[in-house]
Amino acid sequence: MTVRTTQRPGPDLDPGVYRDQLWAALREGDEYAAASAVFEGLENGLGAEQILLEVIAPAQGRVGEEWAANRMTVADEHVATAINERVIAALAHHPAGRVRPEHGRITVACVEGEWHSLPARLLSEVLRLRGWRVDFLGAHVPTPHLIAHLHRTGPEAVLLSASIPTHLPTAHAAITAALAAGVPVLAGGAAFGPDGRYARSLGATEWAGDARAVARLLLEGLPRPDPTAMHLPIEDLPHLADQEYTMIARTRAELVRATLTGLEERFPPMREYTARQRRHTAEDIAHIVEYLSTALYMDDVRLFTTFISWTGEILTAREVPTHTLGLTFDVLGAQLKDFPRARALLDQGRAAVTDSPHTPIPGNGKPA
Incomplete structure (x- = not known):
């Protein structure tokens, strides 16, 4: 089964229409209306990837903006996020969201302490649509557990997600350990800076600002690190x-x-x-x-x-x-x-x- 992920909306196929419907459902805490908005978009010709990146992702971004402006409570934010997570899960089981893997295996995980897992979940679903076999480990993955998984599965790359900058020290430990395990690290998320400056400082193999950039880098191939090369975190940050x-x-x-x-x-x-x-x-x-x-x-x-x-x-x-x-x-x-x-x-x-x-x-x- 092939899903068209490059389709662009025409005059009568505007993702904004379904984004507005989804947002209204999130504000009301109405999970069924949220799912209906997404599936209506699919039925009317939007691709599954468009739904993820041009409907659900910006709607979730607006949730954070409304909370910051004190127009949503923490409880409202949690309800909206939970609804989006369930809608993504429903989309993954829809025929439009099922694709036979034709590429290699990828691990996607949030660094230890990072509980904002929705960006990583969205990325995982986009990569599945692009034909990758994805192990999504979810939020708050302790570094020892992550490394044990990498040794057991031998993925082509690990994608580390962090949204909150205070998790950068923990991300540094995870990056260093993954490279020592011989697995290239692709970092992403707001914590690494808008231009990826912190990902580079911490020694990540690559950084990407969005899901489509991640997919492109994975297709090009990431260089595998030499696990025998000794590397200490302080070598990246001597001021410590x-x-x-x-x-x-x-x-x-x-x-x-x-x-x-x-x-x-x-x-x-x-x-x-x-x-x-x-x-x-x-x-x-x-x-x-x-x-x-x-x-x-x-x-x-x-x-x-x-x-x-x-x-x-x-x-x-x-x-x-x-x-x-x-x-x-x-x-x-x-x-x-x-x-x-x-x-x-x-x-x-x-x-x-x-x-x-x-x-x-x-x-x-x-x-x-």
């Missing part, structure tokens, strides 16, 4: 020798607790916070420390400032006073006085929020 990343990563819980206490002293309204508000504040501080340590790992200030700018926008959308970010940097900086790279990142983070038209910090980080 200063131990700043290691020390901060190891003391992350203590840093969060101390920062929460320090913020309460500097920002008196926190003393009236409910238990729920304190928990959310602690989570926000933990995210800041995680991104700080990841930026130290990659030695890339953009990784930290991009996250801080986004956090400011999220706080603004939720009507949370953003000058607490500046206070957080002050308290953290006092604890990290012996870490010059970390303090420089905190200064850049403060500047990023101060320069944003959406998230001003009164008094350059001091209380108004």
